[in-house]
Amino acid sequence: MRTYRNRKLRFRKLMIFVAAISFIFLSTECIFKTVTLTMLEPDEGGEVQPLPGNHKYLINTSVDIQAMPDDGWDFDRWEVDEEFYSNEKETKLEMDSEKTIKAFFSRQPVTLTMEDEEGEGSISPVPGEYQFDYSTLVGLSATPTEGWEFDRWQVDGVFYSSEEETELSMDADKIVEAFFNEEPVASVTLSMHEPIGQGAVAPTVGDHKYDAGKSLTLQATPAEGWLFEHWLVEDAVYSSEHEAELTMNTDRNVKAVFVRKTHTLTMLEPSGSGNVEPAVGISIYKEGSVVTLVATPSNGWDFDFWQIDGALFSYNSQITITMNASKTAKAFFVEEPPTVFTLTMVEPIGQGSVSPPVGDHTYIEGTSVPLSATPADGWEFEAWYLDGTFYSDSETTSIIMDRDKSVSAEFVQKAEKVTLEIYKYGRGTVSPPEGTYVYDKGSSVDLSATPDSGYHFEEWLVDGTTYEVPEITITLEWDTIAQAVLRCNCGGSCEK
Known part of the structure; x- marks a missing residue:
């Protein structure tokens, strides 16, 4: 009997333990959920870690982010979801939701x-x-x-x-x-030195005497397979022209520089919308140079492929080519499909119609949608509400479709109007002052009368009813006439 009771007690304890573990599991939401960090490519001036692209993390993970400026650049700031986040090059980002981050760099002085x-x-x-x-x-x-x-x-x-x-x-x-x-002396010497590279020069190699101030022409002729690059005067670059004028106002040391033949890379205008590096135009490279080509699509576009000399070369946006001949390159971009958002027009509060009509309507991202509200007879427009929050009190307005949105209009019944005419007999002041006023039916109005010196308040007459106190409150259920009577203390007749 005791063994049975012990087993029963252990079973109850086990069930309590299982229930406690289940409660802890459900209450702490112990679910392995991931979120995406989108690292955008910096505009210029540096690199980032993690690398540009999409990275998935467990929710609430603390991610190390690092910005590495290029030479001549400084790190400026991090922006998360287009808002300032930090100006530290190395920092952490708490991944408690989907996030987009971008690093910004600035030029050094x-x-x-x-x-x-x-x-x-x-x-x-x-x-x-x-x-x-x-x-x-x-x-x-x-x-x-x-x-x-x-x-x-x-x-x-x-x-x-x-x-x-x-x-x-x-x-x-x-x-x-x-x-x-x-200032120049009577004669000066031009010393023409052996060229760098292969080619001929005029004047020829050697020393030549000239009158001070004389202008002479330097001529350079490259050998086959070579190109003239520039003239050196006193070991400083002087001119890149084959024929260059030189004024002999002092002794000069001159040398021609020839370099091996180069090739041209012709970057054609891209097909579609995007940017390319090197830029559109002609670039010159030495024989055997390895050149990196980069294609960056504009917003709303994707990179498709590279063509080299009219033939498909690669589907990668960044490639390298070897300049063993002159080449032509062209990048191709394709347009992304447009983003579409839904506008839900909710049944109005009160009586009236709306445009667009009640229901779901789809629009391309960035579309400006006009809204208009028309109240039914006996009703008037009160306000527009966007996603349950007040948006506008104008019957006609518009919204920009940058996300899914829900819009509703509110109409209220028109209030019946009544008039209140206020007069005074005798000298003094009344509030409101004498005149005719329009109020909503059922409104409460405070009346007060103050006699001038030598006068006293006698009564208010409101539609035949007498009130003997100077301050009263009346409720307007119909058109009403109110008159304050102020009497002279002398006992005689009083003028209004």
């Missing part, structure tokens, strides 16, 4: 370094370092000392201009140096 002058003269800006916003246009000015003349500006060791005053676009950190020469 650039530095202009003005070196000390070569020769004698002054420059502006004076030697030193200066910070500028990216793409700022900076004016350069050089003034030679007497007996000297300005020769040239060099930017990052490369010839830039022979004008004393010029402008420089700050699209990167730059080092600027000004060169001044002593």
Whole structure:
């Protein structure tokens, strides 16, 4: 008997344990649910982790996000669902719902370094370092000392201009140096050095004497399979023209630079809507260069495929090609199907009609839908409600279909109107002042009378009923006349 009771007791405990576990499971919603993090591609200036695309996580997962700016760029901010989230490059995101995130980068300021002058003269800006916003246009000015003349500006060791005053676009950190020469002597020497690469030059290789100030023509002829690139004067790039004019106002060291043959990549205008890199047009590459092509569709479009020289090449939006010959590239984009949302017109409150009529209506995303409400006889329009929230008190309005929406109109019965005429007899004031007023039937109106000095309040007469107090409240069930009587304390007759 005792064994039976023990078994029965253990069974009850087991059932209580199972019930408790079931309650905990249901109350904590112990369900493995996932949500999607959509990492958008940054517009420019850096990379992100997780990589651009869709990533699934268990709900309430804390996700590490990281922004890595490119050289010359700074991280600016994270935006989650198009709203500011954080300005930390590395942070966490709580995945308690579907989310879309995007990183934004901004250009770093650039530095202009003005070196000390070569020769004698002054420059502006004076030697030193200066910070500028990216793409700022900076004016350069050089003034030679007497007996000297300005020769040239060099930017990052490369010839830039022979004008004393010029402008420089700050699209990167730059080092600027000004060169001044002593005024020319009677004769100067042109030293033509052996070219870099293969080709012929004129004047020929060697030293040549010229009168100071003479202008001469430099000529470069590349060998077969080579291209002329530029002239070097004093080891600085001077000109990219095959024939270049050079003024001999001082001794000059000149060298021609030839490079191997290059090929052209012609990027055609895409089919559909989107952007391509390299940009539409002609780009030049050295023999054997590996070039990356990137196609980015516009909003509402998808990438389809690349064509190279008129033939299908790849269905990947990013590809590489080897420039072993001149080539033509074209990207193809296809339009995404339009997004459609449903407008549900709910049966109006009260009596009246609406347009669009009651029921479900579908519209393409972004459509502006006009709404109009027409009350029935004896009714008037009160308000529009969007998804149960007040939207407008105008009978005609419109909504933008950027999601599924529910709209309802409310009509109310028109109230019957009655008039109240107010007069006074004697001297004093009444409230409301004398006149005729219109009220909704059933309205309550406060009346008060205040006699002038030397007068006293006697009574209110309201449609033949007498009230002997100066302040009363009446209910208007019909057209009503109210008169306040104010008597003179002298006992004589009183004028109104």
